[in-house]
Amino acid sequence: MTEPILEMRGIEKRFGGVHALRGVDFDLREGEVHALLGENGAGKSTLMNVLAGVIPPERGEIRVKGKVVQFASPREAQASGIATIYQELDLVPGLDITANLFLGHELMRPFAGLDNRRMEREARARMAAAGVDIDVRRKIGDLSIGQRQLVAIAKALSYATRVLIMDEPTAALSAAEAERLFGVVRAMCARGVGIVYISHRLEEVPRVADRVTVMRDGRIVGDEPASAPQARLVNLLVGRPFDQLFPPRAAALGPELLRLERAGFTPAAERAGWQAPRDVSLTVHGGEIVGLAGVMGAGRTELLSALYGAGPPGRWHGSVSVAGRPARLQSIGAARRAGLAFVTDDRRGSGVILRHSVGRNVVMSILRRISPAGFMSPAAEDEATRRSIRNFDIRPPRGDVLVGNLSGGNQQKVVFAKELLREPKLLLLDEPTRGVDVGAKGEIYQRLRALTGQGLGVLVASSELPELVGLCDRIVAMRQGCSVAEFPGGIDEKVLLESATGIAGEAA
Ligand SMILES: Nc1ncnc2c1ncn2[C@@H]1O[C@H](COP(=O)(O)OP(=O)(O)OP(=O)(O)O)[C@@H](O)[C@H]1O
Ligand SMILES: [Mg+2]
Structure with missing residues (x-):
């Protein structure tokens, strides 16, 4: 050497x-x-x-x-x-x-x-x-x-x-x-x-x-x-033996939370590099985790953000229903009222406020729900912060640390904790464990399964094939704004990759 x-x-x-x-x-x-x-x-x-x-x-x-x-x-x-x-x-x-x-x-x-x-x-x-x-x-x-x-x-x-x-x-x-x-x-x-x-x-x-x-x-x-x-x-x-990364899959399904039938979203004005959802069909039930597979530019992020009303101005076509009823997800407010929450792939841009403390970030997300007047007792704030830190093992375990001073993975855990405190019915996740270490990943997966066990539905886009395959009950492959195939969880990564890229035989 x-x-x-x-x-x-x-x-x-x-x-x-x-x-x-x-x-x-x-x-x-x-x-x-x-x-x-x-x-x-x-x-x-x-x-x-x-x-x-x-x-x-x-x-x-x-x-x-x-x-x-x-x-x-x-x-x-x-x-x-x-x-x-x-x-x-x-x-x-x-x-x-x-x-x-x-x-x-x-x-x-x-x-x-x-x-x-x-x-x-x-x-x-x-x-x-x-x-x-x-x-x-x-x-x-x-x-x-x-x-x-x-x-x-x-x-x-x-x-x-x-x-x-x-x-x-x-x-x-x-x-x-x-x-x-x-x-x-x-x-x-x-x-x-x-x-x-x-x-x-x-x-x-x-x-x-x-x-x-x-x-x-x-x-x-x-x-x-x-x-x-x-x-x-x-x-x-x-620092300890680690056996089980992925928790067992869903045992029973709850009611249908989301149904897309040949759904698409047309932005009012053309946006360079924004792959609009064009023709997507999928369902998510309470209790299950549905994955979105695809290469960059397949339109997974765009689909999630349009569902959350956070895309560019534009119109849905085809059929979109939430909890069995046709939904008009035109704004973030409307999406939240329908019980949706979204963890974006860009924690800097939209997830958390870096110059605020962990506690402040966590509390801000639930202030409206808990107290219409926008006021919480310091004791209730402390309790919410402590619970989030514990549930997601945020380190260091202190509410007063500025989020901007946390390590990358711990910032991601704050984003997660904050969205889940809203107690959504359907959780949209875009690259949820980006930058999260293997131990914390396992904890996030367990946490998600615990919540789906209580009826939460999850729609998750991830570029990590092992994550999609190990975590999800079903996986929808997307290409150029369209859903092209659906697979059960546990499918061979190579099959999934072939479907998502449209190229046979590429190494997984
Ligand atoms: N500017 C800072 N002010 C205060 N604490 C900091 C600062 N930068 C890093 N830290 C702390 O130093 C420790 C190491 O952080 P570092 O960012 O090096 O971790 P990392 O190994 O890169 O983690 P990750 O995989 O999450 O990115 C953490 O406890 C972090 O909170
Ligand atoms: Mg780092």
Whole structure:
């Protein structure tokens, strides 16, 4: 094996009372993919933020190619060839793809301002190198989460000459896109770039990584070859044997909650990149979890948001009924009155308010229901907050922490807790466990089953095929805005993937 290009020794970092890194050692060799695993809040992003010059460590040493370095800013780290794809993407929504790719590194013409034409040409080349096909003149704000992820990847690739940090790069990608990304990763390695790969999708580890390091509570707890059995990794991750990820399926079905018959939604004005539901037929009963499978652009997010009245202005056609009656789901208010709740795939955009505390976020969602005057006793607020924290194992277990300071996965748990406090009848979920660790995933699945046991119905879109197959009672495959097939839970992932992509024989 080659010399390490990167060595981190004894890295310490505290945030107030939280000891996020407790003397962490980490290294990376030329051309290798080093997976970094750990539960939500283990310290993975913090360690990488130290490496990327975002957070100064309190103690410890970083060496690049044997030389001690101290990065005072992300720009200094970048200048040393260290590029990062952040977990919460650092793109500017109001600017187009080209402007984002060149932000802070704009190309100029001598004495004549920005060289827009050249930037656009290069932007196209960079996107192509990352295997992405999206018009570079489109605004970030108009892209789906998955598309934004791909832009962030293209952006980082161009600066990564030595080290590329990928913090959950596939969280918002479908199986086919993730596959393409692995191709890009291998090409980067072949050029000698070392890659730190953070993911909660354990099945990716043997496919993309050379070795694995596991963190827990700010410490390294294991160092394994990437071929280590999954059970061993899960054990290291959660610190206890872990047998049952998916709870048993529904025993009995309740009444029909949602029925779509050849339903579609036509936006009043054409929206680029918004795949309108065109022809969807499906049902969801109380007590069951129905999955939506599909590639990016299949229209799953659009279907869920239109059902929730959160799509663009427009009209439904075909038949949509809720609890046996024709429904007009034209606004969020109407959808909520009909008993619907929605956990979106974009926790930054619509899920939670980052600058508010966990307690404030939780309480805001139920204030109206509990008290028409918009007032709750502090004791009732405390109780609701404590219950949410307990039910979803939000860490650290404190209501006064700002959501923006929680780890990515714990932010997701807050979104979940908040929507469920509304006590909906039908829960719409878009990528519900994006960025959630395996232990917490199991807890969320148990929680969902407990609620469906009490009559809740769930319609869930997920890009994680094992999740759809393991969790759902039935799975509807979608393609280009249409439902194309329906399968029972437990179906072979490969069959599902073939149906969702329309391509036979692609590796699952
Ligand atoms: N700016 C901050 N202020 C206060 N606490 C913070 C801050 N950033 C991180 N923390 C805390 O440090 C700990 C480690 O967080 P980190 O984001 O590194 O976790 P992670 O391993 O990346 O988790 P995830 O898988 O959920 O993304 C957590 O307890 C988190 O709440
Ligand atoms: Mg993180």
